[in-house]
Amino acid sequence: MFYYLALAAVLFAIGLFGVMTRRNLIGILMSLELMFNAANINLVTFNRFIAPEHIVGQMFAIFVVVVAAAEAVVGLALVLVIYRNWRGIGTENISIMKW
């Protein structure tokens, strides 16, 4: 169980790091996917090792995958609009909310 969890933590950290540091919106979205999947691994792991008689964790993981797909759709659509407006998808460009 430790290894699974460690994998999930590493994966999550990588995703987090990607979200924090990437300047490309596509990259940020991809890193988000990594974080989703780290959480999914956790869910499945806990389901497997703590309460194997139910499959709630696995169900939830699938649910998360579905939501993630929807989120990706919305996110990519936003990216497209942003690209059209700014001719670029770098996060440093879209700082109109700055002080």
Add this chain to the structure above:
Amino acid sequence: MTEHSYLIALLPLLSFVMIVFFLRWKEKVSAGFSIAMILTSWVMSIIVLIETLARDGVPYEWFYVFVDLPRFAPEIGILIDPLAAVMLVVVTTVGASVEIYSVGYMHGDPRFSRFFAYLSLFLFSMLGLVLANNFFMIFIFWELVGLTSYLLIGFWFEKPSAADACKKAFLTTRIGDLGFLIGLFLLAIYAGTFNYNEVFDIAASGAIPTGILTAVAIFIFCGAVGKSAQFPLHVWLPDAMEGPTPVSALIHAATMVAAGVYLVARSMPLFITSADASMVVAVIGLITSFMAATIALTQNDLKRVLAYSTCSQLGYMIMALGLYGVDTANGHHSPGFYAGTFHLMTHAFFKGLLFLAAGSVIHAVHTNDIREMGGLLRKMGRTGWTFIIGSLSIAGIFPLAGFWSKDEIVAAASNHPVFMFFTLLIAFMTAFYMSRLCFMTFFGEPRDQERFDHVHESPNSMTYPLMFLAFLAVTAGWVGLPWLSHGFSTFVYSGEPYHAHANYWLMIISTIVASSGIVFAYFVYYKKSISSDMLAEKFASLYKLSHNKYYLDEVYGIVLLEPILSLGRFLWTFDARVVDGLVNGVAWLTMLWADAKQWIDKWIVDGAVNGSGWIVIQGGNILRFLQTGRVQFYTLFILVGIIVSVFFKLDYAPTDAGLPQTSIIVIAGIILIWFVGRMINARERAAQAAKHEE
């Protein structure tokens, strides 16, 4: 109709309201409407009088108690007895004549409509006063009448003399009204009711001590003294002549001043319980009558002579009523009551006529001074002849109205030699000064040719009322012919009806007295065979006394006004120094206190408010750099927040450090260090950008 007699009073009120609110801008409509209303009232009054005659004078009473308290239950009600019915007809007749006359007299006045509104309000008050069935209500209308009198005397308030006169009239009558009010208080205390009949029943039953009854009667008489211009409160009436002449005719000759006589006649059952009170009434009446008659002999203002004549005649009536009270209290029979009320009626007609005719003369000549008139009969036939008829009537010439009523007053005085003597003397003087007016005004040669040339007869709206009243001045007395078995004397009575019987000796004596007055005036002022200047010189002191109205105004000035004015001045000084000082001192202290508070407000309260604002602005200036506009920067905060909350949630203890906790702390530490670095970096860049922009 009798049960709807309240309408007689309400119609003029309707006219007043309509004129004030709706018709004011249309002068002719205003006048027409008020005349229509008073004519309706007049017709109704005549019907009421006929119905009262048909009932043999049985009183009709209707009332409604609107405040039902144990000792104070004022009522609204009407009482139609013969006296009230006669008064209604008198008031509406003179009122209608005066309103029609005013159309001509007030023509072109800028406040034409208002004049008719006031007249209507006055007629409402006067008719309400006549209709009232209790002392409370009569007092209310009494005051209303006083108010309208004030308004009408001061109708031409641009004239200072008119403004002064209306104040004088109001204040002088108010003194009498105060007495009336005290009388009402005594009634409320001792009788517990204001209703005429109940009060009279209680008075007759002897439940109230005689002393109190005398006081009540005298206090009520005080009200009459003020309103009917009796000595010593008569001084307002001559000055009231500053008002328009129709007002003088209506209010100060025929109706309002008669209200006092009416009040005494109304309260007669009270007076007959007290011979003392009645004696006071009779003596006051005699003094007034004699004094006013002597003053009237020497005045040169046409209206003032008539005013003093009114005073004198009212004194006559009051005296007759007082003598009736004295005789009845002593168990004798007396015609005084009926004589007084009879004279009240006839006097209203002929004095109203005289005033209206005088107004017509003044309207044409534009002066009040009879020394500037003369020979006017040639130019003003109708006015002149009606005036002469009125003069003969008031002088008591057979068979005009004044003869019959004055004769009864002489008869009433016949039991009291002193009164008898003065009554005849006054009758002589009355005949003399009225003839003097006639000769000076209408006969002889004009003394002011220029004025005389511009004189013309007044319009029909003025002369027709004159002729109508002249007709009444001739005939009104015939209802009281002593040969009638059901004449005025058996109709209007208090207690037992008095059956008049012709006293030929008295008739002859009074006719001789009146004629001698006229003849004397004829020689003095027409034939000039007796010089009036010679008479004035021969009786210089008497002449001066009369000409200066017994110096009563001056005496009042010294005895009453001067102390009151000096008290007023003292109070004014006191007010200016002490009261104003106090007030201003308080204001000064308040301002000082306000200054202190202003300082506190400015520096402490405002300082706190602005200070907190300043702190917030400065804080914002620092913290605004957190808003980087970068999504990832915000995510970082979320992350740090999560780490911190997880840190606390896991109840971290270093001793049993598990891997998750340790790793989380390590990650959080790294991220925070990184964040601070970024933060400093961002500020430096912002500063550089600002420099760059400059």
